[in-house]
Amino acid sequence: xxxxxxxxxxxxxxxxxxxxxxxxxxxxxxxxxxxxxxxxxxxxxxxxxxxxxxxxxxxxxxxxxxxxxxxxxxxxxxxxxxxxxxxxxxxxxxxxxxxxxxxxxxxxxxxxxxxxxxxxxxxxxxxxxxxxxxxxxxxxxxxxxxxxxxxxxxxxxxxxxxxxxxxxxxxxxxxxxxxxxxxxxxxxxxxxxxxxxxxxxxxxxxxxxxxxxxxxxxxxxxxxxxxxxxxxxxxxxxxxxxxxxxxxxxxxxxxxxxxxxxxxxxxxxxxxxxxxxxxxxxxxxxxxxxxxxxxxxxxxxxxxxxxxxxxxxxxxxxxxxxxxxxxxxxxxxxxxxxxxxxxxxxxxxxxxxxxxxxx
Amino acid sequence: xxxxxxxxxxxxxxxxxxxxxxxxxxxxxxxxxxxxxxxxxxxxxxxxxxxxxxxxxxxxxxxxxxxxxxxxxxxxxxxxxxxxxxxxxxxxxxxxxxxxxxxxxxxxxxxxxxxxxxxxxxxxxxxxxxxxxxxxxxxxxxxxxxxxxxxxxxxxxxxxxxxxxxxxxxxxxxxxxxxxxxxxxxxxxxxxxxxxxxxxxxxxxxxxxxxxxxxxxxxxxxxxxxxxxxxxxxxxxxxxxxxxxxxxxxxxxxxxxxxxxxxxxxxxxxxxxxxxxxxxxxxxxxxxxxxxxxxxxxxxxxxxxxxxxxxxxxxxxxxxxxxxxxxxxxxxxxxxxxxxx
Numbered sequence: 001x002x003x004x005x006x007x008x009x010x011x012x013x014x015x016x017x018x019x020x021x022x023x024x025x026x027x028x029x030x031x032x033x034x035x036x037x038x039x040x041x042x043x044x045x046x047x048x049x050x051x052x053x054x055x056x057x058x059x060x061x062x063x064x065x066x067x068x069x070x071x072x073x074x075x076x077x078x079x080x081x082x083x084x085x086x087x088x089x090x091x092x093x094x095x096x097x098x099x100x101x102x103x104x105x106x107x108x109x110x111x112x113x114x115x116x117x118x119x120x121x122x123x124x125x126x127x128x129x130x131x132x133x134x135x136x137x138x139x140x141x142x143x144x145x146x147x148x149x150x151x152x153x154x155x156x157x158x159x160x161x162x163x164x165x166x167x168x169x170x171x172x173x174x175x176x177x178x179x180x181x182x183x184x185x186x187x188x189x190x191x192x193x194x195x196x197x198x199x200x201x202x203x204x205x206x207x208x209x210x211x212x213x214x215x216x217x218x219x220x221x222x223x224x225x226x227x228x229x230x231x232x233x234x235x236x237x238x239x240x241x242x243x244x245x246x247x248x249x250x251x252x253x254x255x256x257x258x259x260x261x262x263x264x265x266x267x268x269x270x271x272x273x274x275x276x277x278x279x280x281x282x283x284x285x286x287x288x289x290x291x292x293x294x295x296x297x298x299x300x301x302x303x304x305x306x307x308x309x310x311x312x313x314x315x316x317x318x319x320x321x322x323x324x325x326x327x328x329x330x331x332x333x334x335x336x337x338x339x340x341x342x343x344x345x346x347x348x349x350x351x352x353x354x355x356x357x358x359x
Numbered sequence: 360x361x362x363x364x365x366x367x368x369x370x371x372x373x374x375x376x377x378x379x380x381x382x383x384x385x386x387x388x389x390x391x392x393x394x395x396x397x398x399x400x401x402x403x404x405x406x407x408x409x410x411x412x413x414x415x416x417x418x419x420x421x422x423x424x425x426x427x428x429x430x431x432x433x434x435x436x437x438x439x440x441x442x443x444x445x446x447x448x449x450x451x452x453x454x455x456x457x458x459x460x461x462x463x464x465x466x467x468x469x470x471x472x473x474x475x476x477x478x479x480x481x482x483x484x485x486x487x488x489x490x491x492x493x494x495x496x497x498x499x500x501x502x503x504x505x506x507x508x509x510x511x512x513x514x515x516x517x518x519x520x521x522x523x524x525x526x527x528x529x530x531x532x533x534x535x536x537x538x539x540x541x542x543x544x545x546x547x548x549x550x551x552x553x554x555x556x557x558x559x560x561x562x563x564x565x566x567x568x569x570x571x572x573x574x575x576x577x578x579x580x581x582x583x584x585x586x587x588x589x590x591x592x593x594x595x596x597x598x599x600x601x602x603x604x605x606x607x608x609x610x611x612x613x614x615x616x617x618x619x620x621x622x623x624x625x626x627x628x629x630x631x632x633x634x635x636x637x638x639x640x641x642x643x644x645x646x647x648x649x650x651x652x653x654x655x656x657x658x659x660x661x662x663x664x665x666x667x668x669x670x671x672x673x674x675x676x677x678x679x680x681x682x683x684x685x686x687x688x689x690x691x692x693x694x695x696x697x698x699x700x
Contacts, residue, residue, distance in 0.1 A: 068663045070670040072622040075615045086406045
């Protein structure tokens with residue numbers, strides 16, 4: 001190749017840059033994009049979000065949705081979301097925790113586009129967040145687990161040491177300790193949302209140690225539930241109800257129903273009344289769902305837990321009411337005092353009885 | 360370009376085109392619309408071109424990194440690991456001296472990334488030169504080590520205390536961000552990569568050492584009879600390749616991610632290796648091939664958008680490209696020999 005050719009090639013390239021064939025479409029609020037961190041068919045978190053997308057398509061006329069799966073929580077997601085913006089999408093659901101900073105920085109660049117982030121703790125003018133607190137459900141699941149466990153030793157498989165996870169683990173532990181004050185919860189961190197191999201190893205290690213009920217918060221309960229089924233230990237599900245995949249191991253679980261919440265936000269955006277905020281729901285709101293009991297749960301436990309669930313929904317029971325002690329024995333909430341919303345959302349400690357580190 | 364090379368290229372392109380048309384048809388999508396969409400989403404507008412160059416840059420650098428030892432007949436698959444090693448060393452420089460002005464910090468960061476990558480390439484080079492340990496195996500396994508080392512650092516000592524448990528360093532100061540064309544992801548790394556390609560072309564074709572390398576690559580024993588030191592050149596080429604991959608690493612961290620975190624490379628090291636082999640280790644051929652592959656990678660990202668097909672389709676397309684590009688020339692050679700008989 002001669003210098004002449006190189007010059008010609010670089011000229012051609014610069015011509016391409018300066019003469020765009022397509023102009024970016026303007027933001028169309030009927031085009032809604034979804035970005036997922038894992039595969040849609042994960043029988044877990046991403047599937048729960050995609051069920052929300054399908055609900056939107058069924059419920060709102062005239063919209064068109066697109067989705068990207070397997071997008072890592074790196075600058076890659078910024079590029080994917082920008083691709084959605086460039087092709088005219090006016091609403092983008094950024095459904096994974098690590099997408100938040102990228103949504104905020106893109107939001108500054110494209111003020112006409114609305115970004116809706118799942119579970120974030122920051123907002124900006126056009127970036128709002130939505131989440132359903134599964135803490136209440138995890139507390140109830142903890143009561144079921146604490147009643148079922150013979151060893152009093154429970155396990156928890158978690159992805160990252162972030163507030164969402166600390167909340168789940170603490171709620172689960174407090175629930176278990178409400179029926180068995182000596183119950184302990186051993187946590188294993190996998191360092192990733194989708195690490196089936198590590199998840200299976202963790203369940204096996206738990207079972208070898210005599211831990212007989214395992215809860216989890218990773219992308220999908222499927223690996224953990226099926227491994228637990230094989231090992232003859234019990235499992236608490238999360239994100240999607242997969243009771244039929246592990247019928248003997250299944251105790252209960254906490255799953256999502258994002259559809260109505262997503263629809264409300266999209267309706268507000270279409271009506272022009274949407275304002276950036278932290279939209280939150282819970283068991284009472286209906287976006288978090290307490291799953292049906294498995295066969296292994298005793299009748300008495302079921303009755304008790306359902307009564308407790310009614311108390312939580314009616315507001316007469318607050319699961320974050322003290323006394324709550326952190327791992328090293330420091331009092332986080334005194335008896336009769338409940339943690340406020342802010343303290344819960346930025347939770348950075350594990351309660352006494354949890355075996356595992358916060359960093 | 361000789362006539363037979365031109366024919367081979369043409370047949371490869373045709374075979375690839377037929378295969379992707381069949382692939383889309385099998386998926387139940389209109390094949391010609393899909394292919395024209397691929398082209399539009401690779402180079403159709405400013406944003407797509409910016410994306411194509413953003414993917415081209417690390418692929419091009421990693422391809423050069425594989426081509427340099429390749430000129431000596433070595434098969435190094437270590438660009439991925441060297442990329443991560445460069446990212447670590449470059450980030451270390453930024454963490455060490457975050458207050459330097461950009462004119463000092465950027466060169467310091469680039470130089471230490473190059474050194475980090477070079478050191479990481481040097482190790483398998485030394486093992487090969489001194490102990491005759493196969494460099495393909497050592498570079499392959501060392502890839503895992505530096506990827507995990509990044510995890511160890513960002514989950515541990517380098518984690519931003521304000522990240523609420525998220526595994527990443529703090530964002531780089533503005534002074535440590537490689538300059539880019541405004542509004543795009545086309546950054547200084549691309550310019551460096553092209554300069555490297557031209558420099559390497561000159562070095563391997565006209566430089567004072569070009570003859571030595573050619574002799575050693577052709578026949579090591581003959582080279583050594585002439586007094587050439589094979590071991591020296593192994594270490595030198597492995598380190599030089601590592602340095603280039605190290606630049607790719609810090610360029611991704613600084614210009615694209617803005618901080619060190621896991622997943623900085625989407626398999627660029629391996630893609631680069633394949634590009635280098637497709638281009639027969641010729642730096643000036645690598646540039647357009649890396650651009651084509653970068654375009655395919657960027658456009659197949661968008662495949663999920665316009666074709667509504669699962670993410671894995673993009674991987675299949677890239678696999679088809681490399682498989683045809685490696686199989687067709689071999690098949691054609693075989694056929695020519697067959698006809699000649």
